[in-house]
Structures are given as C-alpha cells and as structure tokens.
Amino acid sequence: xxxxxxxxxxxxxxxxxxxxxxxxxxxxxxxxxxxxxxxxxxxxxxxxxxxxxxxxxxxxxxxxxxxxxxxxxxxxxxxxxxxxxxxxxxxxxxxxxxxxxxxxxxxxxxxxxxxxxxxxxxxxxxxxxxxxxxxxxxxxxxxxxx
Numbered sequence: 001x002x003x004x005x006x007x008x009x010x011x012x013x014x015x016x017x018x019x020x021x022x023x024x025x026x027x028x029x030x031x032x033x034x035x036x037x038x039x040x041x042x043x044x045x046x047x048x049x050x051x052x053x054x055x056x057x058x059x060x061x062x063x064x065x066x067x068x069x070x071x072x073x074x075x076x077x078x079x080x081x082x083x084x085x086x087x088x089x090x091x092x093x094x095x096x097x098x099x100x101x102x103x104x105x106x107x108x109x110x111x112x113x114x115x116x117x118x119x120x121x122x123x124x125x126x127x128x129x130x131x132x133x134x135x136x137x138x139x140x141x142x143x144x145x146x
Contacts, residue, residue, distance in 0.1 A: 004093055012073075013094060014029075016082055016087065024122075027056050028125045032110050044103060
C-alpha cells in the first residue's frame with residue numbers, strides 16, 4: 001500500500017478524463033502545465049529533464065510506476081488506462097484536488113486546446129522557451145526544489 005499524494009490523485013483524474021497514448025504524452029502535458037506560469041505552482045512538477053523526445057519527470061514516472069504496481073493504472077496497446085480499482089481510489093480521494101483548481105484548469109485548457117493530440121502537445125513542448133534553453137539531459141527549470 002502506498003501513501004497517495006495529491007499528485008497521485010491528479011494523475012488518476014487525468015486518466016479518468018483523457019486517453020493518453022503513452023506515458024510520454026502525460027510527461028509532456030504535465031511539463032506544459034508546470035511551465036505555464038512564471039512562478040512555481042503548488043501542485044506542479046519541476047524535476048523535468050530535456051530528452052530528445054520531450055520532457056521527462058522522474059517523479060511523474062515514479063508515481064505512474066506506483067499506480068501500476070498497485071493495479072490502479074494499466075499500460076497496454078491503447079495507452080494508459082485507469083482500472084476500476086483506480087476509479088474507486090479516485091472517488092475516495094478526488095476531493096483533495098479542490099484546493100488546486102488552477103492546476104486542473106490548466107490541464108483542461110491544454111488538453112482541450114490540443115485536443116489530446118500527442119503530436120501537437122509534443123510540438124508545443126519543443127516550442128517552449130524554457131524547454132529550448134535546456135540542453136539534452138539537463139534539468140529544464142532553474143528554480144527546481146529538488
């Protein structure tokens with residue numbers, strides 16, 4: 001049994017609302033959410049590293065791995081899917097996201113703007129100035145608390 005953080009709950013909520021073809025799309029979306037404001041946001045992820053294919057967060061990946069281990073999320077040919085047990089956990093913990101509505105609103109705005117298209121999201125990541133300033137393999141955010 002793991003201790004669920006609001007970051008776990010945010011990822012579960014994203015998986016309830018949207019179909020992600022791969023973990024890379026989720027990483028890229030959460031990077032764009034984190035980069036959307038000039039100042040740090042309470043629930044955003046700031047450990048992103050620039051890779052050849054986009055942004056990658058160790059914390060996001062750890063959370064996904066924990067959710068898979070607990071059988072709350074599955075990854076298959078269709079991409080990432082939340083399980084019935086994952087929906088149950090989200091139902092019980094989802095209210096904890098109320099204090100973080102600005103982050104959720106950013107997620108919604110980005111997903112609606114790019115219509116969940118993995119290529120459009122990836123292109124937007126590569127156009128982001130913060131992303132472009134980082135060299136491959138280096139952290140993207142200079143105010144990272146990790």
